[in-house]
Amino acid sequence: MVGVMVGMKLAILRNGSGARRTIGGIIGLALAIGTVLVSVFAPMEAVVGLLAVILAVWFVCWVVGPTSGGGDETLRPEYFALEPVPSRTLMVGLLASSCVGVTVPVTTVAALSLFTLAIRFGVGAALVAVVAIPLTVVVIVLCSRVATAATGRAMRTRIGIEVSAIQNSAVLAAGFSIFMIYQAVSRHTDVFALLWNEGVAAPYSTAALALPSGWGLFAVRAAGEGSYAQAFGALAGTAALAVVLLVVWGVFVRERLAGPTTSPTRRGRGVGGALLRLLPSGPMGAVVGRELRTWGQDPRRALELRMALWTGVLVCALGLSAGLTFMVPLAGLIMVALAGLMSLNVYALDGSALWQTLLVPGAERRDVRGRQLAWLLVFVPASVLVTVGGILFTGQDWAWPWVAALLPTMIGASVGWSVLFAVVWPAPGPEPHRHGGNPLAAGDPSGQFTLLFPILLVSCAPPAALTALAVLTDAPHLFPVAIAVGVLEGVLLGWGLGRAAHRRLERRGPELLGTLRWGWDATAGRSVERTEPESSHEGENEGEEERGFLTRLERDLDGMSSRAGTALAVLGLTFWLPIYQGVASLFGALVGTRNRSWHLPLYLPEAWQVPVAVAMVLLGVAMLAAMARILFRPVPDASVRRREPGRGARPPEAARTRGS
Amino acid sequence: MSTQTPAFELYDLRKRFGDTLAVDHVGLTVPRGSFYGLVGPNGAGKTTSLTMAVGLLRPDSGGARVFGADVWSDPVRAKSMIGVLPDGMAMPERLTGRELLTYLARLRGLARKQVRERVDDLLTGLGLDEAENTLIIEYSAGMRKKIGLAGALIHAPRLLVLDEPFEAVDPVSATVIRGILRSFTESGGSVIISSHVMALVEQVCDHVGVIARGRVLASGPIDEVRGAHGDLEEAFVELVGAPEPLKGFAWLA
Numbered sequence: 001m002v003g004v005m006v007g008m009k010l011a012i013l014r015n016g017s018g019a020r021r022t023i024g025g026i027i028g029l030a031l032a033i034g035t036v037l038v039s040v041f042a043p044m045e046a047v048v049g050l051l052a053v054i055l056a057v058w059f060v061c062w063v064v065g066p067t068s069g070g071g072d073e074t075l076r077p078e079y080f081a082l083e084p085v086p087s088r089t090l091m092v093g094l095l096a097s098s099c100v101g102v103t104v105p106v107t108t109v110a111a112l113s114l115f116t117l118a119i120r121f122g123v124g125a126a127l128v129a130v131v132a133i134p135l136t137v138v139v140i141v142l143c144s145r146v147a148t149a150a151t152g153r154a155m156r157t158r159i160g161i162e163v164s165a166i167q168n169s170a171v172l173a174a175g176f177s178i179f180m181i182y183q184a185v186s187r188h189t190d191v192f193a194l195l196w197n198e199g200v201a202a203p204y205s206t207a208a209l210a211l212p213s214g215w216g217l218f219a220v221r222a223a224g225e226g227s228y229a230q231a232f233g234a235l236a237g238t239a240a241l242a243v244v245l246l247v248v249w250g251v252f253v254r255e256r257l258a259g260p261t262t263s264p265t266r267r268g269r270g271v272g273g274a275l276l277r278l279l280p281s282g283p284m285g286a287v288v289g290r291e292l293r294t295w296g297q298d299p300r301r302a303l304e305l306r307m308a309l310w311t312g313v314l315v316c317a318l319g320l321s322a323g324l325t326f327m328v329p330l331a332g333l334i335m336v337a338l339a340g341l342m343s344l345n346v347y348a349l350d351g352s353a354l355w356q357t358l359l360v361p362g363a364e365r366r367d368v369r370g371r372q373l374a375w376l377l378v379f380v381p382a383s384v385l386v387t388v389g390g391i392l393f394t395g396q397d398w399a400w401p402w403v404a405a406l407l408p409t410m411i412g413a414s415v416g417w418s419v420l421f422a423v424v425w426p427a428p429g430p431e432p433h434r435h436g437g438n439p440l441a442a443g444d445p446s447g448q449f450t451l452l453f454p455i456l457l458v459s460c461a462p463p464a465a466l467t468a469l470a471v472l473t474d475a476p477h478l479f480p481v482a483i484a485v486g487v488l489e490g491v492l493l494g495w496g497l498g499r500a501a502h503r504r505l506e507r508r509g510p511e512l513l514g515t516l517r518w519g520w521d522a523t524a525g526r527s528v529e530r531t532e533p534e535s536s537h538e539g540e541n542e543g544e545e546e547r548g549f550l551t552r553l554e555r556d557l558d559g560m561s562s563r564a565g566t567a568l569a570v571l572g573l574t575f576w577l578p579i580y581q582g583v584a585s586l587f588g589a590l591v592g593t594r595n596r597s598w599h600l601p602l603y604l605p606e607a608w609q610v611p612v613a614v615a616m617v618l619l620g621v622a623m624l625a626a627m628a629r630i631l632f633r634p635v636p637d638a639s640v641r642r643r644e645p646g647r648g649a650r651p652p653e654a655a656r657t658r659g660s
Numbered sequence: 661m662s663t664q665t666p667a668f669e670l671y672d673l674r675k676r677f678g679d680t681l682a683v684d685h686v687g688l689t690v691p692r693g694s695f696y697g698l699v700g701p702n703g704a705g706k707t708t709s710l711t712m713a714v715g716l717l718r719p720d721s722g723g724a725r726v727f728g729a730d731v732w733s734d735p736v737r738a739k740s741m742i743g744v745l746p747d748g749m750a751m752p753e754r755l756t757g758r759e760l761l762t763y764l765a766r767l768r769g770l771a772r773k774q775v776r777e778r779v780d781d782l783l784t785g786l787g788l789d790e791a792e793n794t795l796i797i798e799y800s801a802g803m804r805k806k807i808g809l810a811g812a813l814i815h816a817p818r819l820l821v822l823d824e825p826f827e828a829v830d831p832v833s834a835t836v837i838r839g840i841l842r843s844f845t846e847s848g849g850s851v852i853i854s855s856h857v858m859a860l861v862e863q864v865c866d867h868v869g870v871i872a873r874g875r876v877l878a879s880g881p882i883d884e885v886r887g888a889h890g891d892l893e894e895a896f897v898e899l900v901g902a903p904e905p906l907k908g909f910a911w912l913a
Binding site: 281282283285286287289290293294297298350351352353355356357358359360361362363366431432433510511513514517 | 714715716717718736737739740742744746749750751752753754755762763764766767772775795796811
């Protein structure tokens with residue numbers, strides 16, 4: 001049975017697309033090799049603490065990553081619900097099949113660092129490492145599985161949603177803050193050299209060793225120091241933990257197979273019960289009401305809403321606790337940007353429910369505008385409150401002009417771009433009424449994420465540049481101009497992109513419905529590219545040629561191949577790095593700063609600094625140009641650009657067999 | 661609009677998915693006030709035809725007219741006159757039954773008083789009043805059909821397009837639904853349903869269309885289609901062609 005399940009997973013992987021896995025695998029492998037290199041080259045007195053922390057990071061990624069994304073659902077326990085196999089066999093089979101793929105092998109490579117470290121200790125430690133490596137990997141995978149299952153279960157309750165949201169937000173907030181914290185600390189000391197030579201301070205390294213990912217490392221160190229009793233104790237403890245986790249996971253899976261998908265008769269009120277009564281009774285009010293209720297009652301959306309809000313709050317808290325008060329005024333901006341990112345897939349989350357909108361005359365515009373209004377009602381008050389409260393509380397008056405100019409732009413950009421993304425480029429997931437036991441299951445919009453994030457940043461550039469100019473030239477009369485530009489840009493983006501979205505929905509509603517209905521391959525557990533009949537496009541494209549870049553952008557995004565999408569995502573994620581490095585280094589070189597930080601050109605001989613910095617800026621601009629080229633590439637013939645035929649011919653089958 | 665204009669007219673509908681021609685020049689006419697049954701085996705193209713005819717799937721060619729208004733070129737007029745119950749599609753799952761109906765009524769621009777009256781009537785009439793505070797996602801398959809039907813009725817359309825409305829519905833509710841639909845046609849409304857239960861179609865419909873492999877094999881008043889056959893099922897089997905009789909599998913003793 002176990003072999004059959006592994007074979008099944010392999011077959012599904014074989015039928016799937018490999019581009020994303022390849023990229024993920026390469027990045028993961030690079031990180032894993034980095035982990036091994038640390039174990040080989042770090043100074044002996046620091047290596048155990050460093051490795052413990054690095055393995056802890058791997059562990060946290062394993063535990064938190066899937067719980068926010070729904071987890072690996074390639075082989076669902078439901079598939080085997082009717083098979084006459086003991087549940088122990090089923091659990092071992094699920095575990096074994098989840099080891100097939102990219103993530104587990106990559107993690108195993110990282111865990112090989114235990115062996116390379118053990119060699120430095122001696123033969124005994126190396127033998128212990130041979131046992132510790134598989135145990136560590138299995139325990140990490142099982143922890144991830146149990147955490148995902150527990151989250152899925154917890155999402156049925158309000159408190160569970162709250163806890164999961166805080167967990168995920170803590171990781172996000174740390175991600176946002178870590179660079180700033182590093183910047184602040186590195187003013188006083190060279191953090192990396194300190195860490196490398198002296199290791200991680202005791203409480204942190206001890207905590208990292210105490211995590212399940214550190215037990216194998218503890219065993220190796222104990223063996224290296226000659227205390228084999230401790231080493232075997234740690235190994236036995238890891239093995240026992242693995243068994244316990246397997247049993248707990250089994251309990252969750254059995255419960256999922258037997259239990260209802262949601263708690264019985266839950267009467268949710270959604271967000272703002274009082275607000276709902278105040279809404280106008282017209283069609284627009286109806287959509288806003290539906291959206292507000294859904295933000296409150298759909299576990300997936302409730303989680304995303306809370307993640308955006310909590311991340312903002314936690315950035316404030318982290319900033320305050322680390323004495324970095326300059327971050328506090330930015331929390332509202334981060335909140336709004338995240339809220340935009342979180343809601344860029346709202347149409348796909350609602351699945352084929354779009355049919356009701358399409359069947360009501362004139363409802364497309366109201367649906368888009370209603371969603372935008374609801375988004376504003378949910379996120380704007382909170383972000384304004386956090387921003388204003390944060391500034392008043394920390395007394396940082398310098399922030400007022402920045403926030404007054406940037407917050408309106410960010411709000412408009414988020415509410416405009418996210419709804420346009422949702423209509424133009426959805427990442428379909430399983431239908432909401434066919435989730436199975438996992439209420440978080442949804443399409444994977446990471447490509448859209450990586451594109452929207454830089455777009456939001458770039459959208460804020462004009463008011464930011466004006467405010468910066470006002471500050472640098474000490475010209476306070478420019479502040480109102482910057483604020484006016486910011487407000488105007490925000491209104492234009494929110495209104496104009498929303499308009500593009502509802503016009504698109506009016507023209508291509510049935511196509512979007514098709515994507516949402518059949519764009520998800522239930523057997524492979526992922527989105528599929530759809531082939532659409534040519535004739536549905538031809539008549540339309542003729543009249544559109546002269547309608548400018550937005551139409552072309554829509555069309556190109558719609559027909560984008562997965563390779564172009566991946567390239568776009570990678571460029572979008574990295575283009576700012578050379579630009580930032582170049583500009584900061586130019587500034588540093590010209591002003592003659594002594595704090596080189598991580599601005600690479602400043603580490604070069606003086607003669608090279610400026611040319612290299614300029615080259616980096618040019619590189620960033622070239623990357624932007626490449627993105628623009630992918631987005632706006634000319635399409636000579638609509639019928640040529642369609643995606644690979646063959647795959648994706650599945651939807652019609654589904655259509656035919658299900659219905660008539 | 662002359663009195664001869666049919667309630668619903670599907671003309672020359674065609675749809676190809678990859679290599680499969682799912683719908684091949686389908687044309688049907690639903691006269692005013694008729695109760696029309698669309699029957700056919702699994703995979704015949706019933707759902708695809710109806711989905712294209714109401715404007716939810718773009719046909720390769722052809723189209724549909726609702727009381728003369730073309731669904732694809734004059735969608736606003738056409739859509740204001742039809743109520744649709746598709747099969748297997750999602751709804752705003754995180755609303756309760758009452759919230760969903762209220763939402764749909766307000767989306768159609770009904771006045772506040774009308775909204776409350778109709779929602780109450782529909783919930784009570786379809787036996788959903790006990791479940792009105794339950795989220796749609798927790799509904800059973802039969803309850804989903806009933807709330808979907810209520811949603812299709814709320815704006816008092818003149819034509820109902822219902823895909824498998826009786827599937828998974830218990831006998832008592834089925835009787836209720838039949839009663840509602842019959843009184844709807846008696847007061848001048850028109851209904852088209854799809855089904856593969858011949859006895860049901862024979863019992864409730866006055867017109868029938870038989871569709872198989874994407875083509876219309878026969879259509880018209882039910883007596884005409886039945887012809888000399890004993891019942892509709894016999895006529896259907898002759899039209900569609902009976903499969904080779906299978907005696908069972910040797911290993912399945």
